[in-house]
Amino acid sequence: MSDAIKHECGLAYIRLRKPFSYYLQKYGTVMYGLNKLYLLMEKQHNRGQDGAGIATVKLNIEPGHPFLYRTRSNVQQPIADIFHKIGVEIQELEKYQPDIKKHPGLMKGHVPFLGELLLGHLRYGTQGKNNVEFCHPFIKRDLVPGKNLALAGNFNLVNTEELFDLVNINPGDFQKQSDLAAMMEVVHHFLAKEDALNPNHADLANVLKKATPLFDGGYTISGLVGNGSSFVMRDGHGIRPAYYYISDEVIVAASERASIRTTFNVGENEVLELMPGNALIVDDKGNYKVEQVLPAKERRACSFERIYFSRGSDEKIYRERIALGNHLSKPVLEAVNYDLKNTIFSYIPNTAEVAYFGLVKGMETYLNQIKVQRILSWGNDVTEEKLQEMVNRKIRQEKIAIKDVKLRTFITEDSSRNEMVQHVYDVTYGTVRKNEDTLVVIDDSIVRGTTLKESIVRMLARLHPVKIIVVSSAPQIRYPDCYGIDMSKLGDFIAFRAAIALWKERGQEAELDCIYQQVKELQRTNQLHTENLVRLVYKPFTPEEISNKIAELITPVELDIPVQVIYQTIEDLHESCPTNTGDWYFTGNYPTPGGNRVVNKAFINYMEGKDVRGY
Template sequence: MCGIVGVVSNAPVNQLIYDALLLLQHRGQDAAGIVTQQDRKFFMHKAKGMVRDVFRTRNMRALPGASGLGQVRYPTAGNAFSEEEAQPFYVNAPFGVALVHNGNLTNAQALRAELYSTDHRHINTESDSEVLLNVLAHELEKATRGAKLGPDEVFAAVAGVHRRVRGSYAVIAHIAGRGMLAFRDPFGIRPLSFGRAPDGGVMVASESVALEGTGYAPERDLAPGEAIYVTLDGALHAHPCAERAQLSPCIFEYVYLARPDSVLDGISVYQARLNLGETLAKRVVSTVPPDEIDVVIPVPESSRPSATELARLLGKPYREGFVKNRYVGRTFIMPGQAVRKKSVRQKLNAIASEFAGRNVLLVDDSIVRGTTSQEIVQMAREAGARKVYLASAAPPVRFPNVYGIDMPTKEELVAHGRTEEEVRRIVGADALIYQDVEAMKRAIGALNPAVQGFDASCFDGVYVTGDITDGDIARMNQQRVKTGEDDEDASRLTLPNATTA
């Protein structure tokens, strides 16, 4: 999961891209980068860290031009501590192409070998995004042999990318002196939308909140397999480039990853989470009699909409029982499991008066490893709760994700190979209530009938691309992001309820 943005404007875009990246900061906190274009020249600055730390005044002044792109990085493959793997990436031939990518290629290893042996292109990092850039560059070169670069050639190149690349990818690229290209994989797994400014500028971004927050009116989401090409004068061309496309977005975007004020593929993230609370309420009633629940308390932040709706339907008080310290880094940044466990207490503190003498229903968005859930249940007990029930707005996470969310291996997932009762004993709750997989899909899918399905692979083990084997998962686990600080703890997922969280 990363956040990406690209702009073609009539005015300098450095501050605009910076502001958009701040709005997408939740999608990646490991590194940030911006590239701008002026007079067919690219100007780039990227480094590890948060947006506010990476870009100083001197860096912003060195990013001139009326078009550009940026990324906030959440690494899922490669080396998290390599400055070279921060994006954007750049190649100088053909034309000069800079690119940012959100997603994960599942055939990156095979493509890397193919690029070297057949296409004679060099990959200098472990990043699958550099692989994708070189595939795009090669296809652009093929499409323009004996021809000028225009929309038809650009779309032919994207079609070539779709034929070769597997996995999830939302991409924005700039072609020096020509324009901006954006496209989604044939399943639309990772989100991408575009909008316009009153002056005719065009912005493409991972979430609608980045458009709205910078004065761009959202126009629509890119369709799966679709590409748009925006020339530097603002003319927009769109074309479907995949032979077979179906809209199957990642359901985890709605459960946790996206901001609640975003709309992805026509679905309000906030409303999706309210709907999850409604379906979860039915599960709770079948497990714990409502008269045994005194209060509903969310685990900040993503679970709040689900918790409020659940409390309303149960007729129970909704209370904020945990206060979050916003000045502590996300738990997934912590280098080791012992440090990560300690950081849960640094991030959250219980308000004892909301727990003392009560039967408390805690609501979280999901449970991954279970260690954070265990810690939070214990915090509730220490604050005086008589009984602690735990409800998850998402179903049990039983399978690895291969499309850009760095889930732990299946052996590290608390629900893998265990019954719900076994998980309940591990986290220490008096009752554990999970969302139902099919109910989750119906609750979210009902908000847009045009969505043909979801990738819910971490819950149901069904990978929408249809080409993932156990061998592929084992190989990708070996290629998971290298932290350089803790080889035993490579997962960087930030779910607030598991330490991966």
């Protein structure tokens, strides 16, 4: 992705179902659970780099001894930092008792994070600051084990303020800045009530059935309770992903299927998807059930998971990204006038690579059809030279763009900083025939267009192609997200700025003020959640008109090389990714009322010149 956006988070949950002695005997280490947690988190490190945290609950601890532990880090490599510190603690123990790793009981008693219940989290900050205090898991402590709770999740809520009111809590400054703090208060509120009815044996299904209907947002959350029970739950629309694997040794859950498969070396069909509104609930004995907590709603799983966020090592995601690229082959062929001899194909590294393979496959299919037609048209007039020339024709592919390490500079003035931004990417010289070749590059999505204009288009222009075509495997991003992706300001979106520019070109800016007044009326009557009026901003224009204006906006003023932008269609997106139909960033069709409220609030902020979040 050329315009990096903060997104998602990663969740890792493990419940060991055997005593530590079992893992020592079978796998040669009592650290089996912690080792697997480390791998499960590392295999999802793409999902969060602002911080990480883990929590552990130990079973059957004598009264008066700690049973819930947590540690967090927000250094540059937080996962490594956390597990390095655990390793140092064990090394210190080995100084006094070299064979301590052979004694499960001693290890459990002396290593704080050696517990039967393990919860890990990777954070990308979309709400709150990036201080370590905002890293998950959050914990609530109590003298009663069953009222202790560690909670982490991959989510955003858009009704945080209302949640505090619903449970009659006056939030402090910290709680106001964290939606997890709000979620924690609500879940713990109902946990404490359930525990009062059945001390240390609260019915977690009842807790979740009372708490989660109050949440407006997309979420996968996991909680560890001090009595040894635990849960993993997914929102009713399935917006955020969740997968699980169960054997007689472990119960595992994570945000990505491939991470579980790799960590535990299991087949695709052994890792199941936690369906929308369902909770995986594990009791203190390690028995489990999957229960429908929220009523089934329309499935609206995030399509960005398939386009970009999740790692492409999952075979289904890989095939879907191939399909996304393949669907773009026809409009690209039309854009280059079917002239493959004078067209070079490349991609913006590195996340667009799989979609690029799909695009090239589409080109190869077309070229092979042409080869067959040409050869058949020759009849008996076939020579070895003609046949060799035709058979050897190939799609021209080059590694044009090279992404350098993040450039850091002491320069603060804007003009000099913009010069530095141009060099985020470098170019491979000698790959394009000057003033002869058209250059086609595919990106997985175009959000702000800033890097395209200030770096990529300028860089490609150095090769002097006759035309630059930028292809996006995602449709036009038009609307904010409020379910876990850090896209909340309308003015940041190149598609929105293109629509505004078209309004101004037509001399109809007054119409924008009319839309603004309609939105303000919704706000006045507390109806912002009822409909998405920002759709009216795009209504007069075709997708092609907006794409053409985007091409103008990402073209540096001094550049005389024509630039074209081609986007994925909504229809082809859904055909490529049939199980993840959440497309509100492209269509404005939000799955919950909070989405409408956020997009309308974002429009008010834009019209009033406020550079603040919409939620």
